Amino acid sequence: MEEFGCVRILVLLISAITLGSCVNIEDCGSKIGNFSNVAVTNCDHSPVCILRRNTNVTIQFDFTPHTNIQKVKSVVHGIEMGIPIPFPFPDADACSHGLNCPLFKGKTYSYRATLQVLKKYPRVRVQVKWELKNEDKRDIACLLIPAQIK
Ligand SMILES: *[C@@H]1O[C@H](CO)[C@@H](O)[C@H](O)[C@H]1NC(C)=O
Ligand SMILES: *[C@@H]1O[C@H](CO)[C@@H](O)[C@H](O)[C@H]1NC(C)=O
Numbered sequence: 001m002e003e004f005g006c007v008r009i010l011v012l013l014i015s016a017i018t019l020g021s022c023v024n025i026e027d028c029g030s031k032i033g034n035f036s037n038v039a040v041t042n043c044d045h046s047p048v049c050i051l052r053r054n055t056n057v058t059i060q061f062d063f064t065p066h067t068n069i070q071k072v073k074s075v076v077h078g079i080e081m082g083i084p085i086p087f088p089f090p091d092a093d094a095c096s097h098g099l100n101c102p103l104f105k106g107k108t109y110s111y112r113a114t115l116q117v118l119k120k121y122p123r124v125r126v127q128v129k130w131e132l133k134n135e136d137k138r139d140i141a142c143l144l145i146p147a148q149i150k
Helices: 002-013
Strands: 033-040 049-051 055-065 073-080 083-086 109-117 125-133 139-149
Touching (some): 049 055
Parallel strands (some): 049 139
Antiparallel strands (some): 033 055, 073 083, 073 125
16 A cells, blocks of 8 residues: 555645645546545656556545436546547446446445556656546546656
């Protein structure tokens, strides 16, 4: 769990202090839910999360829907120089990958997913935009994670 430490601490202190060496994960427009306790592999000791090619990166966080939800789809983009590029993510149907759907308003759920960082990806700085969308394509959670593919 040690590798997750820095992100956790930052989330707690996010508005109070600038921690130069930590990753600042932003809310990019969660509409019908909120999230907390974000943890991403290899996100400590650096201002960005390091996505090593040929490895799998795990992202996890807790979220609470503000409405009842039937279906949850994970939508992942890498934003490079302002342009969102879809990240291939085969486990997009979150209800068949860990979540017990339907989800209920006001209840807190844990989300966990594994992203494959393929060898063919370019070594670039990207912002990973990770969204959970409901059946009406509204954002339950939207996370923006600064990252570097290495
Ligand atoms: C990453 O995950 C994929 C799919 O689950 C698996 O096939 C692969 O062996 C994993 N790679 C590593 C480096 O763990
Ligand atoms: C979402 O917000 C509610 C109300 O502010 C809070 O009680 C809850 O802990 C938050 N959920 C998460 C997962 O952060």
